[in-house]
Amino acid sequence: MILVQLKGGLGNQMFQYAAGRTLALQHDVPLFLDKGSYEPKQAGMYGLGGLHISASLAGEEMIPRPGFLQKAFNRLAPAPWRRIFRETGMDFDPRFFSLRPPVYLKGYWQSWKYFEPQAAQIRKDFTFNIEFSPAIMAKAAELPQQDTVAMHYRRGDYTNSEAAAFHGILGPDYYEKAAQHFNGAKFIIFTNDPAWVRSNLPAGIDYEIPSGSLSHTQYEDLFLMSRCRHQVIANSSFSWWGAWLNEYPGREVVAPRHWFAKEGLTAKDLVPDSWRQY
Missing domain, CATH: 3.40.50 (Rossmann fold)
Structure with missing residues (x-):
């Protein structure tokens, strides 16, 4: 075994x-x-x-x-x-x-x-064995029909001092560069801190935040994240899987170049070569 x-x-x-x-x-x-x-x-x-x-x-x-x-x-x-x-x-x-x-x-x-x-x-x-609501299924069908980009902000537990020292929290510059790469796209924001994110998004982007309004579970977030055409992931294994499970033929993934704040740790075997890093 x-x-x-x-x-x-x-x-x-x-x-x-x-x-x-x-x-x-x-x-x-x-x-x-x-x-x-x-x-x-x-x-x-x-x-x-x-x-x-x-x-x-x-x-x-x-x-x-x-x-x-x-x-x-x-x-x-x-x-x-x-x-x-x-x-x-x-x-x-x-x-x-x-x-x-x-x-x-x-x-x-x-x-x-x-x-x-x-x-x-x-x-x-890693397909889901739970039944999603009609509203979630409708959104999932809609997302790949548009130029959508799932953008993940990981805060919550990452904001405590121990986790921040190990992982670090991505700053606005990372998301600004990612938004510029997908200029003109519709950004679908996933986060465990919607209030903070609304005040710190890249300027001028077209966006919606289903987390906490339409989607209320980690499964719903992960499912919808994977249905967008492209991804901007956080230094988070959760959004890593949202990107990896995406099967859109022309997908592009933006990932952080610095995954860990702790000195000596790298993500060289975590981020696939085909993903763009900022």
């Missing part, structure tokens, strides 16, 4: 699932998801239930609890022999594809390279 530790919000969970699912398919073994890292007050953070995933939730008895000698062996052993494989950084680790089941994956796995061999299957898994 392949066992994946889940942590973070929906976007993070999607990366973790995609990596684990790819490895499970490679070895034709079942995939299990470990929600044990979430505290009881975070129980509502699990989001993969709204997607057509192919995995089961792990029982407590399935989680490895290595002793001292097992930990030492696991740390020193070649990757294919390890029963627990921890991510060592944000860059793609090519040892990933040498892993053999049973193995427990612990990390964020934020690179499209981890699931590139199964990209078509991941797209199928």
